[in-house]
Amino acid sequence: MKIALLGYGRMGQEIEKIATSRGHEIVIRKDAGDSIDITKADVAIDFSIPTSAFENISNCIEKNVPVISGTTGWLEKYTEAVNLCKEKKGAFIYASNFSVGVNIFFELNKQLAKMMSNLKDYNISMEEIHHTKKLDAPSGTAITLAEGIIENTSKENWKLGTEISETNIPIEAKRIPDVPGTHTVWYSSEVDTIEIKHTAHNRKGFALGAVIAAEWIIGKTGVFTMKDVLNIS
Numbered sequence: 001m002k003i004a005l006l007g008y009g010r011m012g013q014e015i016e017k018i019a020t021s022r023g024h025e026i027v028i029r030k031d032a033g034d035s036i037d038i039t040k041a042d043v044a045i046d047f048s049i050p051t052s053a054f055e056n057i058s059n060c061i062e063k064n065v066p067v068i069s070g071t072t073g074w075l076e077k078y079t080e081a082v083n084l085c086k087e088k089k090g091a092f093i094y095a096s097n098f099s100v101g102v103n104i105f106f107e108l109n110k111q112l113a114k115m116m117s118n119l120k121d122y123n124i125s126m127e128e129i130h131h132t133k134k135l136d137a138p139s140g141t142a143i144t145l146a147e148g149i150i151e152n153t154s155k156e157n158w159k160l161g162t163e164i165s166e167t168n169i170p171i172e173a174k175r176i177p178d179v180p181g182t183h184t185v186w187y188s189s190e191v192d193t194i195e196i197k198h199t200a201h202n203r204k205g206f207a208l209g210a211v212i213a214a215e216w217i218i219g220k221t222g223v224f225t226m227k228d229v230l231n232i233s
């Protein structure tokens with residue numbers, strides 16, 4: 001498979017190692033300011049920056065190249081990308097987190113939220129910790145976790161910070177050098193605390209998931225999620 005890497009930073013370079021070890025060829029490595037011919041690639045993997053993700057994704061869809069995006073912090077344009085993909089009969093996957101472990105954690109989080117939804121003595125709160133170079137907060141993964149709780153409880157929104165409220169899930173975003181990504185959800189009452197936590201030890205899990213998604217999307221048309229790729233029920 002000929003792969004275009006849209007963004008050749010920490011993730012782009014990690015993906016290159018995994019993709020080549022699985023027999024794929026990197027034909028484009030795009031960074032800021034580079035102009036490229038995306039049609040040279042069978043599939044594109046975008047791990048760039050929040051302000052460039054939509055342009056990268058729409059260029060792929062316009063040129064009929066399937067595209068995987070892991071860039072976070074651009075979701076105000078997600079619906080536009082979905083509509084463009086449907087109109088052009090393209091193929092597109094966005095995931096806030098491509099690791100298999102986090103995608104299992106997303107399902108566990110929804111199940112726990114369902115079980116806790118009627119237990120009003122518990123306050124929900126969340127924390128995400130990432131390296132200091134991260135541009136967005138809260139992390140895309142934290143937003144997906146919060147959405148999973150909102151779907152299954154009476155919470156209506158999430159809010160950055162630590163303030164406990166009836167309607168909002170507080171998300172504390174911490175930045176500590178070299179942390180690849182740690183997410184915790186707490187349900188705390190006066191008598192006890194339930195905690196679920198995912199800790200990434202490095203970026204390999206994110207990169208492997210993105211390459212698996214790229215392999216999976218070839219020959220398909222539509223807008224998909226990692227749940228489709230991993231066949232999680």
Ligand SMILES: NC(=O)c1ccc[n+]([C@@H]2O[C@H](COP(=O)([O-])OP(=O)(O)OC[C@H]3O[C@@H](n4cnc5c(N)ncnc54)[C@H](O)[C@@H]3O)[C@@H](O)[C@H]2O)c1
Nearest residue numbers: 007008009010011031032048052070071072096097098206
């Ligand atoms: N979904 C996931 O599993 C997952 C995992 C890790 C990181 N991320 C996200 O992926 C993104 C990249 O993370 P990173 O750690 O590799 O960041 P990084 O800063 O190391 O790399 C981003 C790269 O994008 C380049 N870039 C800037 N403008 C561009 C453009 N117009 N086109 C292409 N590339 C451009 C930058 O020059 C840089 O090399 C972030 O949004 C991060 O939150 C997602």
Ligand SMILES: O=C(O)C1=N[C@H](C(=O)O)CCC1
Nearest residue numbers: 072096097134139140141181
């Ligand atoms: O390093 C990052 O940046 C990460 N971003 C994703 C997010 O925002 O959730 C996934 C974890 C690593």
